Amino acid sequence: MxxxxxxxxxxxxxxxxxxSLTCNTCTVGITGKCLFTSTETCDNSTPHCYWGELVFNISSLVRVQLRGCLDTARCNQTEADSLLTTGYTITRTCCSTDRCNGATSLQLxxxxxxxxxxxxxxxxxxx
Structure with a gap:
């Protein structure tokens, strides 16, 4: 036995x-609160959960939070770009356990x- x-x-x-890894998603988040949340299952091309913050250069008060699945190459990176002549910086931080990007409780x-x-x-x- x-x-x-x-x-x-x-x-x-x-x-x-x-x-597969399950991650929280946040398509639009302002002032640290997500307005539209859900979860998604990551695939082999995006094997990590991430949380990110997009900050526009015109005002550091305008910060947008993002969450979801992400590929390894873009993990723990800060990128600068522009949108309609307005510059922004986005920082993404990755983790590799279920709902580690903002889960409020431990899920078994x-x-x-x-x-x-x-x-x-x-x-x-x-x-």
Whole structure:
């Protein structure tokens, strides 16, 4: 029975590591508050969560917050560009755990939770 539990634990570990990253999204955020929030599942081309801040050069008071999935090359970078002759700077910071870019509470994967519950039940039966 002990070998069976270890095999189940190994299989559950494979399922947990094979899941895609889930990130918070914020398409428009002003003064630190997102107006339109949701979540998205990242793919292989954008494997990191990020939070970013866009600041217009004309006034540092105009700051726009952004969140979502991002590719590795643009992680932890600051870029400067312009939009209709107005310059701006955008800084993006990346992280690599589920909803690490602004989640208010720790979320446990359903797979890990079910695996833990099954292991507890099986361990009590084997005694």
């Amino acid at each position: 002990n070998k069976f539990l270890w095999i189940c634990a190994a299989l559950m570990g494979l399922f947990v590591t094979g899941e 994967h359903l797979t890990a939770a079910l695996g833990t519950a099954l292991m507890i039940v099986w361990s009590t039966w084997s005694q």
